Amino acid sequence: MNNDNKYHVSLSFSGKDRAYVEAVASNLKQRGVKVFYDFYEQANLWGKNLYDHLTEIYLKKSYYVVMFISKHYKKNVWPNLERQAAQARAFTENKEYILPARFDDTEIPGMLGTVGYIDLNKTKSYELSDLICIKLQQEGIVEISNLLLQPYPGHVRWAPVDTGQPGINFLVNDSLPESFIPWFELEDEIRTKLLTQVIQVPEDYNLELNRV
Template sequence: MMKNNSYEYDVALSFAGENRAYVEEVANSLRIKGIKVFYDLFEEANLWGKNLYEHLSEIYQSKARYTVMFISGFYNQKLWTNHERVSMQARAFQESREYILPARFDDTEIPGILKTVGYIDLKDKTPEELATLIQKKVTKDQTFFRKKWSKLSTMVSAKPFIFSLKVSDEKGVNIKNANVVLVADNSTYLEGITDEKGLAHFIIRTRKVYTVLISHPEYPAVLFKEVNPKEDIAVTVEKNNSSGSAIINKSGQIPAISGKLEPLLKQTKGFELYADNIAIEGGKQQPYEFELNKSISLEDNGGNVIHLTFRFFQGRIALVDYSKHKPL
């Protein structure tokens, strides 16, 4: 499940009250299509008690990816719509792409909206048809943005944002205390743990794509590559009673056995493993060379045996699966 987080709203709707019947149908259709839309009646509780002059200025100037301006004779006469228009145009002046999307009920001239700007004529568009056009515009923009944004992976983001990830099992039960690590291509990383709702949240301050690692002692490892944190993720994991997973940062322990593991990158190509008070493959010499996605057996001093598989290793972060066996 993906959704864009760079703006609070995909689109804001600016209109005169006399045109509300049409606009409300558009807003309802957009909501059904999964588009994040600012429409005043959807925000009644949120707007209650706020300084509307300041709040609406912020909405139309910085919190929406696009604004649809429903132009009519009524629109040009209203104090609030003119306030919204000024905020929109302040934003549009700073943008290198279209931000204001004009939709015309009639040919009323609006200050700052040039006749050469493309618009939608509402005389022959139903609310549902307009909502579909808006959806296409938003979707196309997000696709372009993701492709362009991924090339800017070394740039610092101008505005930090929240990336959220939800983990649940095949029955829809939220998984608490899953370890989540985001690893960037330069091997820097962010760590988090899911809460009782199965959610882990990260503050993203750089424009990078990440490899997402998820582990839990009762669930297998999960690995996603080239994840764009501008889009939240929902992950479903199928439980396996005989296996679990873990994330090792430099060194760490596996819940099923005692002792400590320390995987390392070899100076030449490949990986090697040190294990403290743990026998590798029946007592092979350490460091032991291992390969990704190839199982190795470990036994601790209590006779506990597991089969361990490294799924990912970059920098000092490793993701492993393990299957548990009872002592002989």
């Protein structure tokens, strides 16, 4: 593992796909992931030779690159520069480096059809963020405890399970035990409140209280 990597993950995308990517970047940032996303780096990028700087980021300074593939991505100059730098790094690695995520089936030079990818038409932005965090944890890049938000006293607290899957423990009232619910099983409304650090769990919320 290269300890010189500045970013846990860098995002390579077309500006026309920004809305989805920005939601992913925001989620990752809130969870403590060091993410390269251009809008977070505006002051740093100001005045730099972007050709050299972006090549350095995608070639040498990231543990992973998530490539958001679309028809727009293939046509855009900057994503192609990022892609070429990432592919040069991937060529020297003995494990996956580029993590493809597809909006469509656009063919990308150098990207084999046999490489596993995430279908973004079936994956919400927070679900992709979950997968990125789990990937980082599985590779030992970041401990799972460092990818979770702080506890919410009296209502919920974050908890990993033995498999490394993040989730939360709900405490409905003092007479019932805490109930672990994996992150993937939470309703959208609860996820949103958790990520904005504002949540009040109603006592009649349908929890599986017999869950071990």
